[in-house]
Amino acid sequence: MIQAKDTVTLPKTLEEFKAWEPEDGFKYEWNDGEIIKFVGMNKTQVFIYEILNQFFIEKGFWKLGTLISEYDVQLTGIQMRRPDIAYLTKEQIKRTKQGEDEIPEFLIEIISGSDNAYKIEEKITEYFKAGVRVMWLIYPENQIIHVYTSRKQVKICTDDDICSAKPILPEFELSVNAIFA
Numbered sequence: 001m002i003q004a005k006d007t008v009t010l011p012k013t014l015e016e017f018k019a020w021e022p023e024d025g026f027k028y029e030w031n032d033g034e035i036i037k038f039v040g041m042n043k044t045q046v047f048i049y050e051i052l053n054q055f056f057i058e059k060g061f062w063k064l065g066t067l068i069s070e071y072d073v074q075l076t077g078i079q080m081r082r083p084d085i086a087y088l089t090k091e092q093i094k095r096t097k098q099g100e101d102e103i104p105e106f107l108i109e110i111i112s113g114s115d116n117a118y119k120i121e122e123k124i125t126e127y128f129k130a131g132v133r134v135m136w137l138i139y140p141e142n143q144i145i146h147v148y149t150s151r152k153q154v155k156i157c158t159d160d161d162i163c164s165a166k167p168i169l170p171e172f173e174l175s176v177n178a179i180f181a
Helices: 014-019 043-058 090-097 117-130
Strands: 027-031 032-037 067-069 071-078 079-081 085-087 106-110 133-140 144-148 154-157 163-165 169-175
Touching: 043 067, 043 106, 043 169, 067 106, 071 117, 085 090, 090 163, 106 117, 133 163, 133 169, 144 163, 154 163
Parallel strands: 106 133
Antiparallel strands: 027 032, 027 079, 067 085, 071 079, 085 106, 133 144, 144 154, 163 169
């Protein structure tokens, strides 16, 4: 939880949080009144995003939707999360333009050394409760990817194992080695 300084007024509601423009250069998530500070993607995470985005573009998936980095996802009336990468369909993008909140069905979190295992598990639970159907957890240090299709269904991928975004993007499939090339 962020501690308020004498001269800083922190948001007390989700609506205040949405309108809040922090001046410290950091990004934040909102979880039922808790303001969670994070730095954003580091160089390794940006490199992985670039590989995934390039594959996405080369295979023509851009015709169906887009991969967005650090997209604000309002999971519930009290939770605003910012996954590293989210996939939105063209229809979802149209609805966001009309002011609707959309839950991406495919998310990717790229785990850094500062991520807390308990908090990661918390996010997995929150995402699947909100309607996410496929989630990848990418561990760059170990070159391992966990592919979740529910909280109970996970495939742990290494080396030449294929990571898939089925059923959301059935042909969005890459080997772990291709991601860490």
